[in-house]
Amino acid sequence: MTRFSRSLQLDSWLVRVVIPLAVLACVPFVLTASWLLNLAVLGLMYAVLASSWNLQAGYTGYISLCHAAFFGIGAYALALWAGPNTASLSGYGPFLLTIPIGLAVGAAAIPIGWVILRTRHVTFAIVTITLLFVVQTLAFNLTGLTGGSQGLAVANPPFSAASFEQPFYYAMLILLALCVVIFELVRRSRLGLSLTALREDEEKARGLGVPTQPLKIGAFAVSIAITAMAGGVWAYYLTFIMPQYAIDPLLMVGTALTAFLGGKGTLWGPAIGALIVVPAQQYFAFRLGASDLYLVSYAAIFLVVILLLPRGVVPSLGEWLRRRRSAAAVAVPVADRAATEPVGVTQ
């Protein structure tokens, strides 16, 4: 072990969390053009969605497809609370409102999770899809509350045109930091071990005394809470929401897809997946959309990645690098090799 790697532990908080976040925080000073920052905001939003989804999917292994419903609930909650008039606290009020919204939605997710987490993986996935459509139907039909298909106006952000996107960028970045910190804290704790056991074999874990139901419900609630907060920020950014865009099955699939592509269960995989895919997709639609090929190329790229990198970009890259290094090194003892498995990677 060289002196360098001793001083800079690559497994430390500094490298895994602080430095990447610092890099992301500097982005608005590098990409000053509004249109670039717009892409960055949307990319970060998907990074938050994918990372918070990953808190449940990566740790418990349960694929939930109802997160988009809670994204929409967060959006509607903010629209109803912050109203259509000018925003409070010179525009920063709505951002602070997302905190109580997140807590409330998270708390509401607990009884819901208790009900639907009685089913197992495949049925659970399908029940969550159903829940997504139930919530969308409610958003359309409860016109007194949500305005129905006519949509709901949110407060108009008073930020200047030149730096309009910046507050939203930082709001999303704070949410992403929250996801990453939680992920890392759990990974280093006993809680993380329990969750890993749950994911690998739920029956055996329960047999060993791991409290599987409370853990599953807890992961679900935390992940939902952060998703709802992202929904609130998004509503404020767009300033007008409608049921089909606030509770959008395509958003759900986009979240799951980017999390997978990046690497479900890894720390930065989902965020990296989102930060590369989403701005690229928005940009390609802008430049190539009219040629009708964009849907086809989107699908083709995803198919290629899923087939060639089935565990996602981050774990596959890690795997490839490890294979290169162990090919060059002398035979590594078995115990050491086991320790080199990236934590949290599922399949």
Added chain:
Amino acid sequence: MRRRILSGRALGAGCVAAALVVGAVACSSGGGSAAGNTVTNGAASTASSKQPLVIGISLSLTGDFGDTGKAAEKGYELWADQVNKSGGILGRQVQLKIVDDTTSANQVVTNYQSLITQDHVNLVFGPVSSLLTVPAARVAARYGYAFIEPAGGAQTVFDLHLHNLFLAQASPVLDLGQSFVDYILSLPPGQRPKTAAYSSVDNPFASPVVALVQQQLQAAGIKTVLSQTYPSEQADLGPVVARVVAAKPDLVVDGTQGEDGYETVKDFVQQKFSPKYLFMPNDASDPVNFPAQVGMSNVNGIYTADTWSPLAKDAGNAAFIKAYLAKYGGAADQIDPTSAEAYTCGELLQEVAAKTGSVSNATIISALHSGSFPTIEGTLSWNADGATNGHSGLLLQWVSHHLVPVFPAADAVTAPLNPKPAWGA
């Protein structure tokens, strides 16, 4: 036992890759926008008269609103051709920059952002559908761009109270039902329908129109035997139509949007019910798709409304139709009104230029707010929120398998056909 750092390495690789992508994108944009345009915002567009006038437009060329988007594209391009043939605007050739928003709210915001701040277009025109107009209008307002739009006529658009927005239609959506109400109430009381059923899909284009018609007809003494709304994702309209049929009304007002309009008529036919009066504010006004989907033998007698018809006698309409047919072929009564609305956006720009000698965004906004402008959609003027003043649209009806204006009398081509003939006649 040491934890190894693979995710750290991969993380590093990932960050570098991401940085490269971002860098590449930033560099290409910097290079791209430097060429061509010398102006950084629309306000200074009068500075160089030889530079082309670039107008950015985001349209739904794919996705749910794909057909409407393509019709708008035709209208815009036809106008650009015409105006360039006669010397352009203030000596500048018009260049349209049309991009696809795939009928997505996030994409429409990205598109207008990119058009304004990356491509630095001089002006913008609006997208299709009120649903997309709302977020787009806010982006344009932020940068002080005028927002002339062809398709956002729902009340939600005007509730934004945007000073820079102008609807390029003879009347907002809400007024679509007004011409029908005026017609029914113009009949002597003995000849009016006695009972009415109101059915509508729940969306901003249909339900407010139907609600307004119900309110006015009910007040005039026509009994409401059924009033229902159904969700827009309702797949099977059989039961919805069955409820209307069971109420046996003289008059049916049915608000639809898209394929449920075609299904509704088919279900009426299957359930063998033909009301004396059938008014469908949307869908029945589509001159091509409606008869194709429900069958040409089933259309006679159905009332509908629109703000434009190829048979309307507004200034320049005949010339527009001639030019359209020369460029795209087809028949006059197959022209989608959205093309006419898009054309009108361009006409308004031309007239502001002629009137004021400038096409800066600020001038456009102040000029359009102070005066009225003749277009192929009629003479237009706006209130402070951008809704067109006056006008209650045209009442159209399918007569002898053609869609013609029948009310008000000044615009009518033939007298209305009452009662509605049986299906298949």
Added chain:
Amino acid sequence: MHTFVQALILGVLTGGVYALMSTGQTLVFGVMRVVNVAQGMLVILSAYLSYTVHQKLGIDPFATIVIVMPAMFALGVLIQLAFIRPVKRNRTEAGFEQTLLIMFALAVGIEGIVDLTYTAEYRSITTSYANSSWTVAGYTFSVVRVLAFALAVALLAALWAVLSKTEFGRAVRATVQNPTSARLLGVDTERIGALGMGLGVSLAGASGAVFGLIYPFNANSSYDLVSRLLSIIVLGGLGSVIGAVVGSLTLGVAEAVVAAMISPVWAPFTFLVVLIVVLLVRPQGLFGTVERGAL
């Protein structure tokens, strides 16, 4: 009362059409543990194929099934060989997430191709009898829906015959019940998987023609279908053909009756509520089997 019975009739007829679509999907799951989220899009694709054959050759839409069903069977086998088998071979665990994503990506890809070829215009398959109906004892029966129901009954009866009477059918049922045991008994589960997928997709093929006759459609129409089909197979029990049929009839009747008797606004909601209640009481669905482990 009249309205109720009329709605019941309408519901049963519609349920028949859904039964055709959903049995294919539940079969694919049973045989290969793949949630075919692309089933909706495959139905729409078949609707387009039927439409084209009907336009070009002028034959009746019901007759186009003779061409469309085998074509879709081939497509199903192709999808299984090209995309699903490689994923399943690489890992011992089924990796159901990967197959879910692959099917979704395929659905998006097919949507793009269909949009490119046919544009976003709404199509429907029209025939001389498309709008006609019979009136029996005061109740109207739409001709198209009755014929569609009859077709569904015929095909499902044929499916039942195949599953219970033939060697192939027995192998399929064995694979559905327990793939490992089936393999131990000499069943070539890989081949069964491919053929099972082909069968499931061919059922989508048959329902496409019918769908196109009843509803106007374009490339975007699949999203409505997806959630309904998934809800049906969960209600019925994943992998159970009887369950899919019962689930479809339940969906059709519940929606039609609620729409007619209460209000169209709450009709889709009713079915979803029924689904959630059933899942609380019986998580494996009406006819599903309780499985150990991840499923």
